[in-house]
Amino acid sequence: MVVGGGWRTGAERAWRTASCARPPSDKAGWGHEGNPSDRRRSAHGDRAQRLLPGPGRGRGRVGHRGRARRRLRRPPRGDVRPRDGGQAARDGAGPVGRPAAGVPHRRAPARRGHGAAARVHHDGGRQAGARPVGRGDAGRPGSGVLRAGGAADGGRADHRLGRHRPHRPRARDVRGRELRGRPRVHGQRHLRRPVPAGQRGRGRRGRGRPCAGVRRGAVRRDRPVTAPGAEPSVPEPPIPRYGSGALADLPPSVLASLGVPDAVNVLGLPPSPRVCVLLIDGLGWQLLKAHPDEAPFLNAMDGGPITSGFPATTVSSLGSLGTGAPPGAHGLLGVQVAIPGTGRLLNCLRWQDDSVVPEEFQPVPTVYERAAAAGVEVGYVALRQYRGTPLSRATARGARYHAADGLGQLVGRTELALRQGDRSFVTVYHADLDSTGHRYGTASADWRHQLRFMDMLAQQIAAVLPPGAALYVTADHGMVDPTERVDADTVPELRDGVALLGGDARARYVYSEPGAHDDVLAAWTALLGDRAWVVPRDEAVANGWFGPLGPGMPDRVGDVIAVPHADLAIVASEREPWLNRMVGMHGSLVPAEQLVPLLSTSRH
Structure with a gap:
């Protein structure tokens, strides 16, 4: 619909033709309004005292007041509802098929420019109720009324992403009973429009002004409901499954599968002479399961979820994967932690404080040191930029570092490291999925494309495994996009x-x-x-x-x-x-x- 003129649907033209002109004067005033009926606007008082237009007094065309009007033929007294009702009318003569409440009443006229003219007074003989529209009509302040205790039907008018509010309420096509091709008979309250008038209809793409694709706030029905005066419900924090199903339980289980003495196989891994652990930074379990098309190989692998540990950060998880101990034991307790006795913070990713020695700040022996002491060839494959950093010294000491600058090199260095010696243990680390998620979010196309590369990486490493080798794919944490x-x-x-x-x-x-x-x-x-x-x-x-x-x-x-x-x-x-x-x-x-x-x- 074009506001103020232009194209309109057939139903909108019918509404304006049937409703917008005033009826002829009956030279009689109404006591409760104090005005003669030919100057009367919509009656907002006692509905039981309103009448339909009299016999032969149909509505004229829009903009033709004072001229000859088309007459809508009706049977005598057909405009007055009998108290006992009657048969429902469609194209024939007769009263409306619903008894009036109390006394007869009349239909309220419409005025040009009011969106409410397309939807008011369809309550039959009942008391008129508030319209389920969440805002006022154009040019008529205060006419939009919310239902008591809730939001408007369909939520707010501006809850659609990427669009502003419509310029005025848009009435969708009227359907239901008709009288000679015009809108449905007065009183059919149950035959309403499929959506409120202020909502967009189906099949109307591109209507509305472009805006930022961010929802202004949660729709009322999406928010948790709390009784007045009650304390908000706070869920219990889930505790990581240390000792039974956490990331810290994977390294000792791998050592046990390789035959390293005193290693506890908490996860029950099968014996294997060669093991590769691929750590994909930022690949949460829920994210993986939500993207089966982007990661078909990973989703087809055997396995399930384990817990990362608290806090769910790269620093803490690399510490747990490198030591086989929970964060409380190895001491890498987050990105920024206090240096006791100094009043300063240490950023464990950048590690710019030279006074903090990595081997002392993280004193727990690494699983690579333990495996090497047991005669296992140990390798660590990652980007060249991580070689020799303080965090690598704290979490990967004891392993032979294989620098790789791309996915192809990563696969090649992994195959080479796995084939060393009679037994081998290789950890492969890749961080691009995490960095993409931080920058663009997990809902972005960039993140999904990067996930496809990670799926390809896992598939290629699996293809170059030596005979008898096992591949375990895991991650350090998941990710969310808080708004x-x-x-x-x-x-x-x-x-x-x-x-x-x-x-x-x-x-x-x-x-x-x-x-x-x-x-x-x-x-x-x-x-x-x-x-x-x-x-x-x-x-x-x-x-x-x-x-x-x-x-x-x-x-x-x-x-x-x-x-x-x-x-x-x-x-x-x-x-x-x-x-x-x-x-x-x-x-x-x-x-x-x-x-x-x-x-x-x-x-x-």
């Missing part, structure tokens, strides 16, 4: 009493100033308690979030820990501008970030 952000640098309540802010956007460590612990805990709980698990450090440690903690490890963790379980990221735009620019994030205890695949295949 809501709380900036700790701009909210005063989140800065008061805070000495350091560490961790990650989905797993925050808050280090309080002396004597401010209780106030910081109370402030963070008040602001974020319904969207995040906000707990003191002692509670998280006691509940097993990190697994068993080694000596001195609790001091690296914040006094207060805030872990979002909702669609939320806790950023710090001034201190961490690089993190604030990310789309995809991870670190929390929710399944989308905790569950990672453990898939296997072998060559006999």
